[in-house]
Amino acid sequence: MWKAKRKAVCSALLASGLLTSSMLSLAADSEQLTTQSSKLSLENCHIDGIKEQIQCGTLTVPENYQAPSGQQIDLHFTVLSAIDNSNNKIPLMFLAGGPGQAATELSAMLRNRFYEVRKTHDIILVDQRGTGQSSQLKCHDEAFTAKSVYESLTFDFEVSEVQDCIAEFNQDLSQYNSENAIRDFDAVRAALGHDKINIYGGSYGTRAALIYMRMFPQSLNSVVLDSVAPLDMRIGLFGQSGARSYELLLSNCQAEESCQQAFPNLDEDYQKVFNQLVVKPVELTIAHPRLGTPTKLVIDVEKFVTTIQLQLYSLEGRSIMPLVINQAAQGNFMPFVGVLAAGDEKQPRGSVYSNLLMNIACNEDFPLIAEQDWQADANNGFARNISHRGVRLVCPLWPKYRPDASFYEPIRSDIPTLILSGKLDPVTPPENGERADQMLANSRHIVAEHLSHIVAVNDCGVGLVAKFIDELDLEGLDASCLAELPAETFMTSLNGNM
Amino acid sequence: MSAAFGQLRALIVKEFKEAFRDKRAMMVAFSMSLLAPVMIMVLSKTMIKELVETPPVYAEIVGAEYAPKLVKEFTDENILPLSESKEDDLRIWQERGIKITIPETYGQDMVEGNIIDVVLNADYSDKPSLAPIRRIKDVITDHARTIGYKRLVMRGVDVRILQPLNLVEQDRAQPSSNAMMISTMLGLYLLMGAFMSGLSIAIDSSAGERERNVLEMLLCQPVSTTKIVLAKLSCAASISILSIVLMLVVTSITVGFVDLSKIGATFSIDAGMFIALLALLIPVCILAAALQLFFSFQAKSFKEAQSTVTMLIMLPAFIPFILMFIDDRPLWLDWLPVAGQSIIIEDMFKGLAINWTAFAFTSVTTIALAAVLVMTLAQKLKSEKVVMALS
Numbered sequence: 001m002w003k004a005k006r007k008a009v010c011s012a013l014l015a016s017g018l019l020t021s022s023m024l025s026l027a028a029d030s031e032q033l034t035t036q037s038s039k040l041s042l043e044n045c046h047i048d049g050i051k052e053q054i055q056c057g058t059l060t061v062p063e064n065y066q067a068p069s070g071q072q073i074d075l076h077f078t079v080l081s082a083i084d085n086s087n088n089k090i091p092l093m094f095l096a097g098g099p100g101q102a103a104t105e106l107s108a109m110l111r112n113r114f115y116e117v118r119k120t121h122d123i124i125l126v127d128q129r130g131t132g133q134s135s136q137l138k139c140h141d142e143a144f145t146a147k148s149v150y151e152s153l154t155f156d157f158e159v160s161e162v163q164d165c166i167a168e169f170n171q172d173l174s175q176y177n178s179e180n181a182i183r184d185f186d187a188v189r190a191a192l193g194h195d196k197i198n199i200y201g202g203s204y205g206t207r208a209a210l211i212y213m214r215m216f217p218q219s220l221n222s223v224v225l226d227s228v229a230p231l232d233m234r235i236g237l238f239g240q241s242g243a244r245s246y247e248l249l250l251s252n253c254q255a256e257e258s259c260q261q262a263f264p265n266l267d268e269d270y271q272k273v274f275n276q277l278v279v280k281p282v283e284l285t286i287a288h289p290r291l292g293t294p295t296k297l298v299i300d301v302e303k304f305v306t307t308i309q310l311q312l313y314s315l316e317g318r319s320i321m322p323l324v325i326n327q328a329a330q331g332n333f334m335p336f337v338g339v340l341a342a343g344d345e346k347q348p349r350g351s352v353y354s355n356l357l358m359n360i361a362c363n364e365d366f367p368l369i370a371e372q373d374w375q376a377d378a379n380n381g382f383a384r385n386i387s388h389r390g391v392r393l394v395c396p397l398w399p400k401y402r403p404d405a406s407f408y409e410p411i412r413s414d415i416p417t418l419i420l421s422g423k424l425d426p427v428t429p430p431e432n433g434e435r436a437d438q439m440l441a442n443s444r445h446i447v448a449e450h451l452s453h454i455v456a457v458n459d460c461g462v463g464l465v466a467k468f469i470d471e472l473d474l475e476g477l478d479a480s481c482l483a484e485l486p487a488e489t490f491m492t493s494l495n496g497n498m
Numbered sequence: 499m500s501a502a503f504g505q506l507r508a509l510i511v512k513e514f515k516e517a518f519r520d521k522r523a524m525m526v527a528f529s530m531s532l533l534a535p536v537m538i539m540v541l542s543k544t545m546i547k548e549l550v551e552t553p554p555v556y557a558e559i560v561g562a563e564y565a566p567k568l569v570k571e572f573t574d575e576n577i578l579p580l581s582e583s584k585e586d587d588l589r590i591w592q593e594r595g596i597k598i599t600i601p602e603t604y605g606q607d608m609v610e611g612n613i614i615d616v617v618l619n620a621d622y623s624d625k626p627s628l629a630p631i632r633r634i635k636d637v638i639t640d641h642a643r644t645i646g647y648k649r650l651v652m653r654g655v656d657v658r659i660l661q662p663l664n665l666v667e668q669d670r671a672q673p674s675s676n677a678m679m680i681s682t683m684l685g686l687y688l689l690m691g692a693f694m695s696g697l698s699i700a701i702d703s704s705a706g707e708r709e710r711n712v713l714e715m716l717l718c719q720p721v722s723t724t725k726i727v728l729a730k731l732s733c734a735a736s737i738s739i740l741s742i743v744l745m746l747v748v749t750s751i752t753v754g755f756v757d758l759s760k761i762g763a764t765f766s767i768d769a770g771m772f773i774a775l776l777a778l779l780i781p782v783c784i785l786a787a788a789l790q791l792f793f794s795f796q797a798k799s800f801k802e803a804q805s806t807v808t809m810l811i812m813l814p815a816f817i818p819f820i821l822m823f824i825d826d827r828p829l830w831l832d833w834l835p836v837a838g839q840s841i842i843i844e845d846m847f848k849g850l851a852i853n854w855t856a857f858a859f860t861s862v863t864t865i866a867l868a869a870v871l872v873m874t875l876a877q878k879l880k881s882e883k884v885v886m887a888l889s
Contacts, residue, residue: 044672051667084764119759289656320648327652338651489567494652496645498565498605 040191047078048349049108055079056104059191063135063175065183071172075184076133077126078104079192080111083119090196090221091122092469093185095212097203099178099235100357102132105350116459116466124197126188128208130176130356134184137176137355139165149344150288150295150337153281154302154390162397165355174401176359178211186216196221198469202454203227203428204235210436213413222472223417224465227428227454228436231408235365236391237373238309238427243380245312245426245452252424252488253322262492263322267381269329277301282333289341299333305386307339312426313453320491327494335494362395364403410439417443418468418477420461422451424488444474448482460485505721509729513703517733523698527737530694531745534687539752542680548629550760552576555630556583556591561600568600568616571641577634594627596620598634611649672849677763681847684749686818688742688775689840692782693815695741696734697808700790703730705803708795713885723879727791727872734787735780742779746772771846778839778857781864785835786811788871795875795884832856835864 045056056078063071082089094110096103103125114123127134166173185208189197198221201209206225213223229235250267253259263269276282281300288295308325311317317339324335347353374392378385417440421433430447437445446464448455455461460481468477491497518524555577562569562579572578583591599617601607607614618634620627647657707713716726746767753765767775793810797803818840821827831837832853838860846852878884 046668048666051669052671053669083759083762086764086766115762286654289654290659320651323652334654335652337654338656341654341656342651344656486570491648491652493609495609495611495649498567498608 073135080123089120092198093124095201095205095208098352099204099360100352102127128181131353139168150297198222200224210411214411226420228432235361237377239377242426243382246382259490263326273328305383362398366395414441416472419445420455421447424452446479450485513733526698531741535749535752542756557596559598564604565600677765680765685843690815693786696738700734701794701803704794705800709800724876727876735783738783781861785864785868788868
């Protein structure tokens with residue numbers, strides 16, 4: 001049961017772009033947030049996937065913190081109460097990834113997965129402004145709601161469609177940035193009456209956490225950075241890190257006897273399909289994976305590569321990739337279609353709200369990427385420049401705001417910080433964690449040899465988080481259970497294997 | 499007035515002195531309040547163990563080499579080959595003799611998509627084998643389902659079509675994580691404690707005093723029988739109230755030794771709840787003492803009192819037990835003594851708002867009933883029949 005759930009959960013955690021930052025960097029220490037409890041409402045509620053009632057809340061905050069009496073927005077958040085509250089332990093706030101995941105949509109998943117934390121700590125989840133139920137950036141543009149994942153191509157949309165979508169927003173886009181998101185989170189903390197909180201950030205959530213450490217250090221008791229996206233990394237430049245993760249897949253397949261026997265030339269298989277699709281996309285008529293009716297399937301090289309790249313984020317996805325690639329090389333694209341089908345949902349719970357992703361990535365990261373950066377990143381043997389195309393198409397069309405230079409400065413802090421990385425990670429490789437570890441005065445970096453994106457995906461990883469926020473003892477933290485996790489294994493036949 | 503009160507006070511002091519002189523009676527009185535928390539602790543521990551713990555299971559796995567992935571799933575769930583068991587466990591598990599047989603053709607049948615027979619051989623009538631059997635079956639079903647899903651994905655099928663309906667469950671219960679099993683047990687024990695704790699004291703100060711000829715002496719004094727009965731009542735009721743306070747305090751402590759978070763629950767009694775429980779139970783203690791005195795005085799001898807009164811008193815103490823088996827409770831039960839209190843305690847532990855009208859009404863009816871008993875008894879003590887046990 002848990003296994004089936006975990007699969008869905010892990011795929012939900014794929015933050016497809018990952019990271020962020022923000023604008024209007026004012027001297028943080030001069031900032032005072034005045035929150036009035038009258039703007040706070042809190043009630044018991046039901047949320048999909050949790051049988052018991054949890055607490056749902058709304059906090060009204062200004063859209064622009066520089067104009068506190070201007071336009072107001074409602075932030076939506078949930079609180080998962082600790083099982084045992086008798087010790088009044090400091091709660092944990094979960095900062096979601098993306099940018100663009102709505103944290104409250106992960107409530108059910110976290111309630112199960114962070115059980116060890118929830119035993120004694122409340123868990124607070126806030127929808128980042130622009131996502132979920134916090135003033136979501138909505139538009140009805142077809143470009144962002146694909147008609148069919150089987151037929152549509154990644155880039156068959158018009159520039160005008162993107163512009164029409166942007167025109168539909170009634171928010172001031174320049175306010176939907178990383179720093180304001182942190183002001184929101186800290187306002188929720190204050191409104192709930194907590195002097196200090198622990199924060200856990202995963203993926204883009206780590207960038208949010210780093211900014212939090214800079215803006216409101218006095219609010220933080222401890223920090224966990226899981227799969228780090230430091231401020232000096234650029235969302236969109238994932239060519240090299242993706243290729244690195246793919247190379248590890250190849251070498252791990254060669255290391256496993258059955259995988260090596262079944263797919264001795266896996267990289268050749270991949271390159272063969274890649275080159276074939278560059279020349280001409282595959283067009284077939286298949287039975288629709290869900291409807292069962294004949295439907296048109298088009299696979300171009302972008303669709304092929306981006307789908308595989310997304311599977312590299314999770315062990316479940318990785319376990320079937322060699323087979324999917326090898327079958328495609330033999331002309332059987334049905335396994336690939338099966339993988340596509342798993343993502344055939346308009347806005348699955350916990351997925352990234354792409355408008356906020358674009359708003360942040362196109363303003364906080366894209367402008368800083370020079371042409372030679374793009375070229376250097378494209379010089380790889382996996383996705384080449386394919387992962388760049390979406391961002392490079394859309395970002396020039398996006399309304400512009402710019403953070404100050406100070407926004408990008410490295411963060412110095414002596415708040416106790418646990419840094420976690422998965423060695424197989426295709427977007428936030430362990431070297432990112434290493435850089436963060438060097439910057440921070442009071443931190444420890446732990447690399448999980450056999451995990452991919454996000455380390456707190458199993459009892460061992462979550463146990464580390466729980467123990468750390470309980471004891472704040474970086475030195476004494478025993479991470480041996482991560483080392484004991486088995487190496488990744490692969491499916492080697494269409495019916496599975498022994 | 500003050501003289502009258504002084505008389506009553508002197509009587510109460512006398513009753514307490516008598517009560518505390520008899521150490522064994524006191525032991526009996528408080529035994530329940532000490533035993534109940536221990537019972538609660540031991541029972542919860544075993545229940546939690548049954549629910550969540552996965553102690554190692556050792557089974558003979560024949561053909562493990564043919565299905566390494568399945569065996570790894572077993573290992574992950576703490577189901578291990580017999581060869582790995584320790585000396586002292588080995589004999590137990592050999593006797594249980596759970597055997598899993600994996601066929602030689604496993605690998606090939608898997609690739610070809612044939613159904614593979616995995617044999618589980620065990621004694622299904624052996625109770626200790628039941629949990630291991632269930633866990634082994636779960637691993638096999640889960641593993642098979644995972645492979646089945648992957649097979650469909652590989653054929654380009656959207657696996658969600660296997661789940662036409664998704665049941666979204668919404669539990670309207672107040673989000674209280676109080677462990678139901680503990681609060682149920684404690685609720686029962688509290689009411690039983692209220693009824694049983696003062697029993698030995700009440701019997702001793704009625705039937706006992708009569709046999710020791712103390713009662714005659716007392717009745718010769720120029721005091722009203724009502725005061726005598728009230729003094730005896732105060733003493734017996736105080737002992738049960740003390741016993742309940744003790745039970746609540748000791749339970750709070752012993753529950754700390756149970757790791758309830760394993761089942762996602764906690765148990766704590768805060769000051770507000772403590773006071774509410776006490777306010778609710780004090781009338782029950784008074785009624786219990788009144789009933790005990792009433793029936794003890796009816797008994798012919800000390801011995802008879804000990805047997806029959808104990809039996810009689812057990813009856814109301816069982817009301818909460820009976821309530822557990824009544825699903826559709828008629829409304830008037832809320833207002834009855836004992837039943838009302840039992841229902842309110844249940845609600846309190848569920849985190850529901852207390853029905854104050856019912857609270858007040860049951861308390862009043864309980865006290866009224868006790869008052870009627872006291873007055874009747876005071877009346878009866880004026881007759882020789884009762885005093886000399888001649889009836």
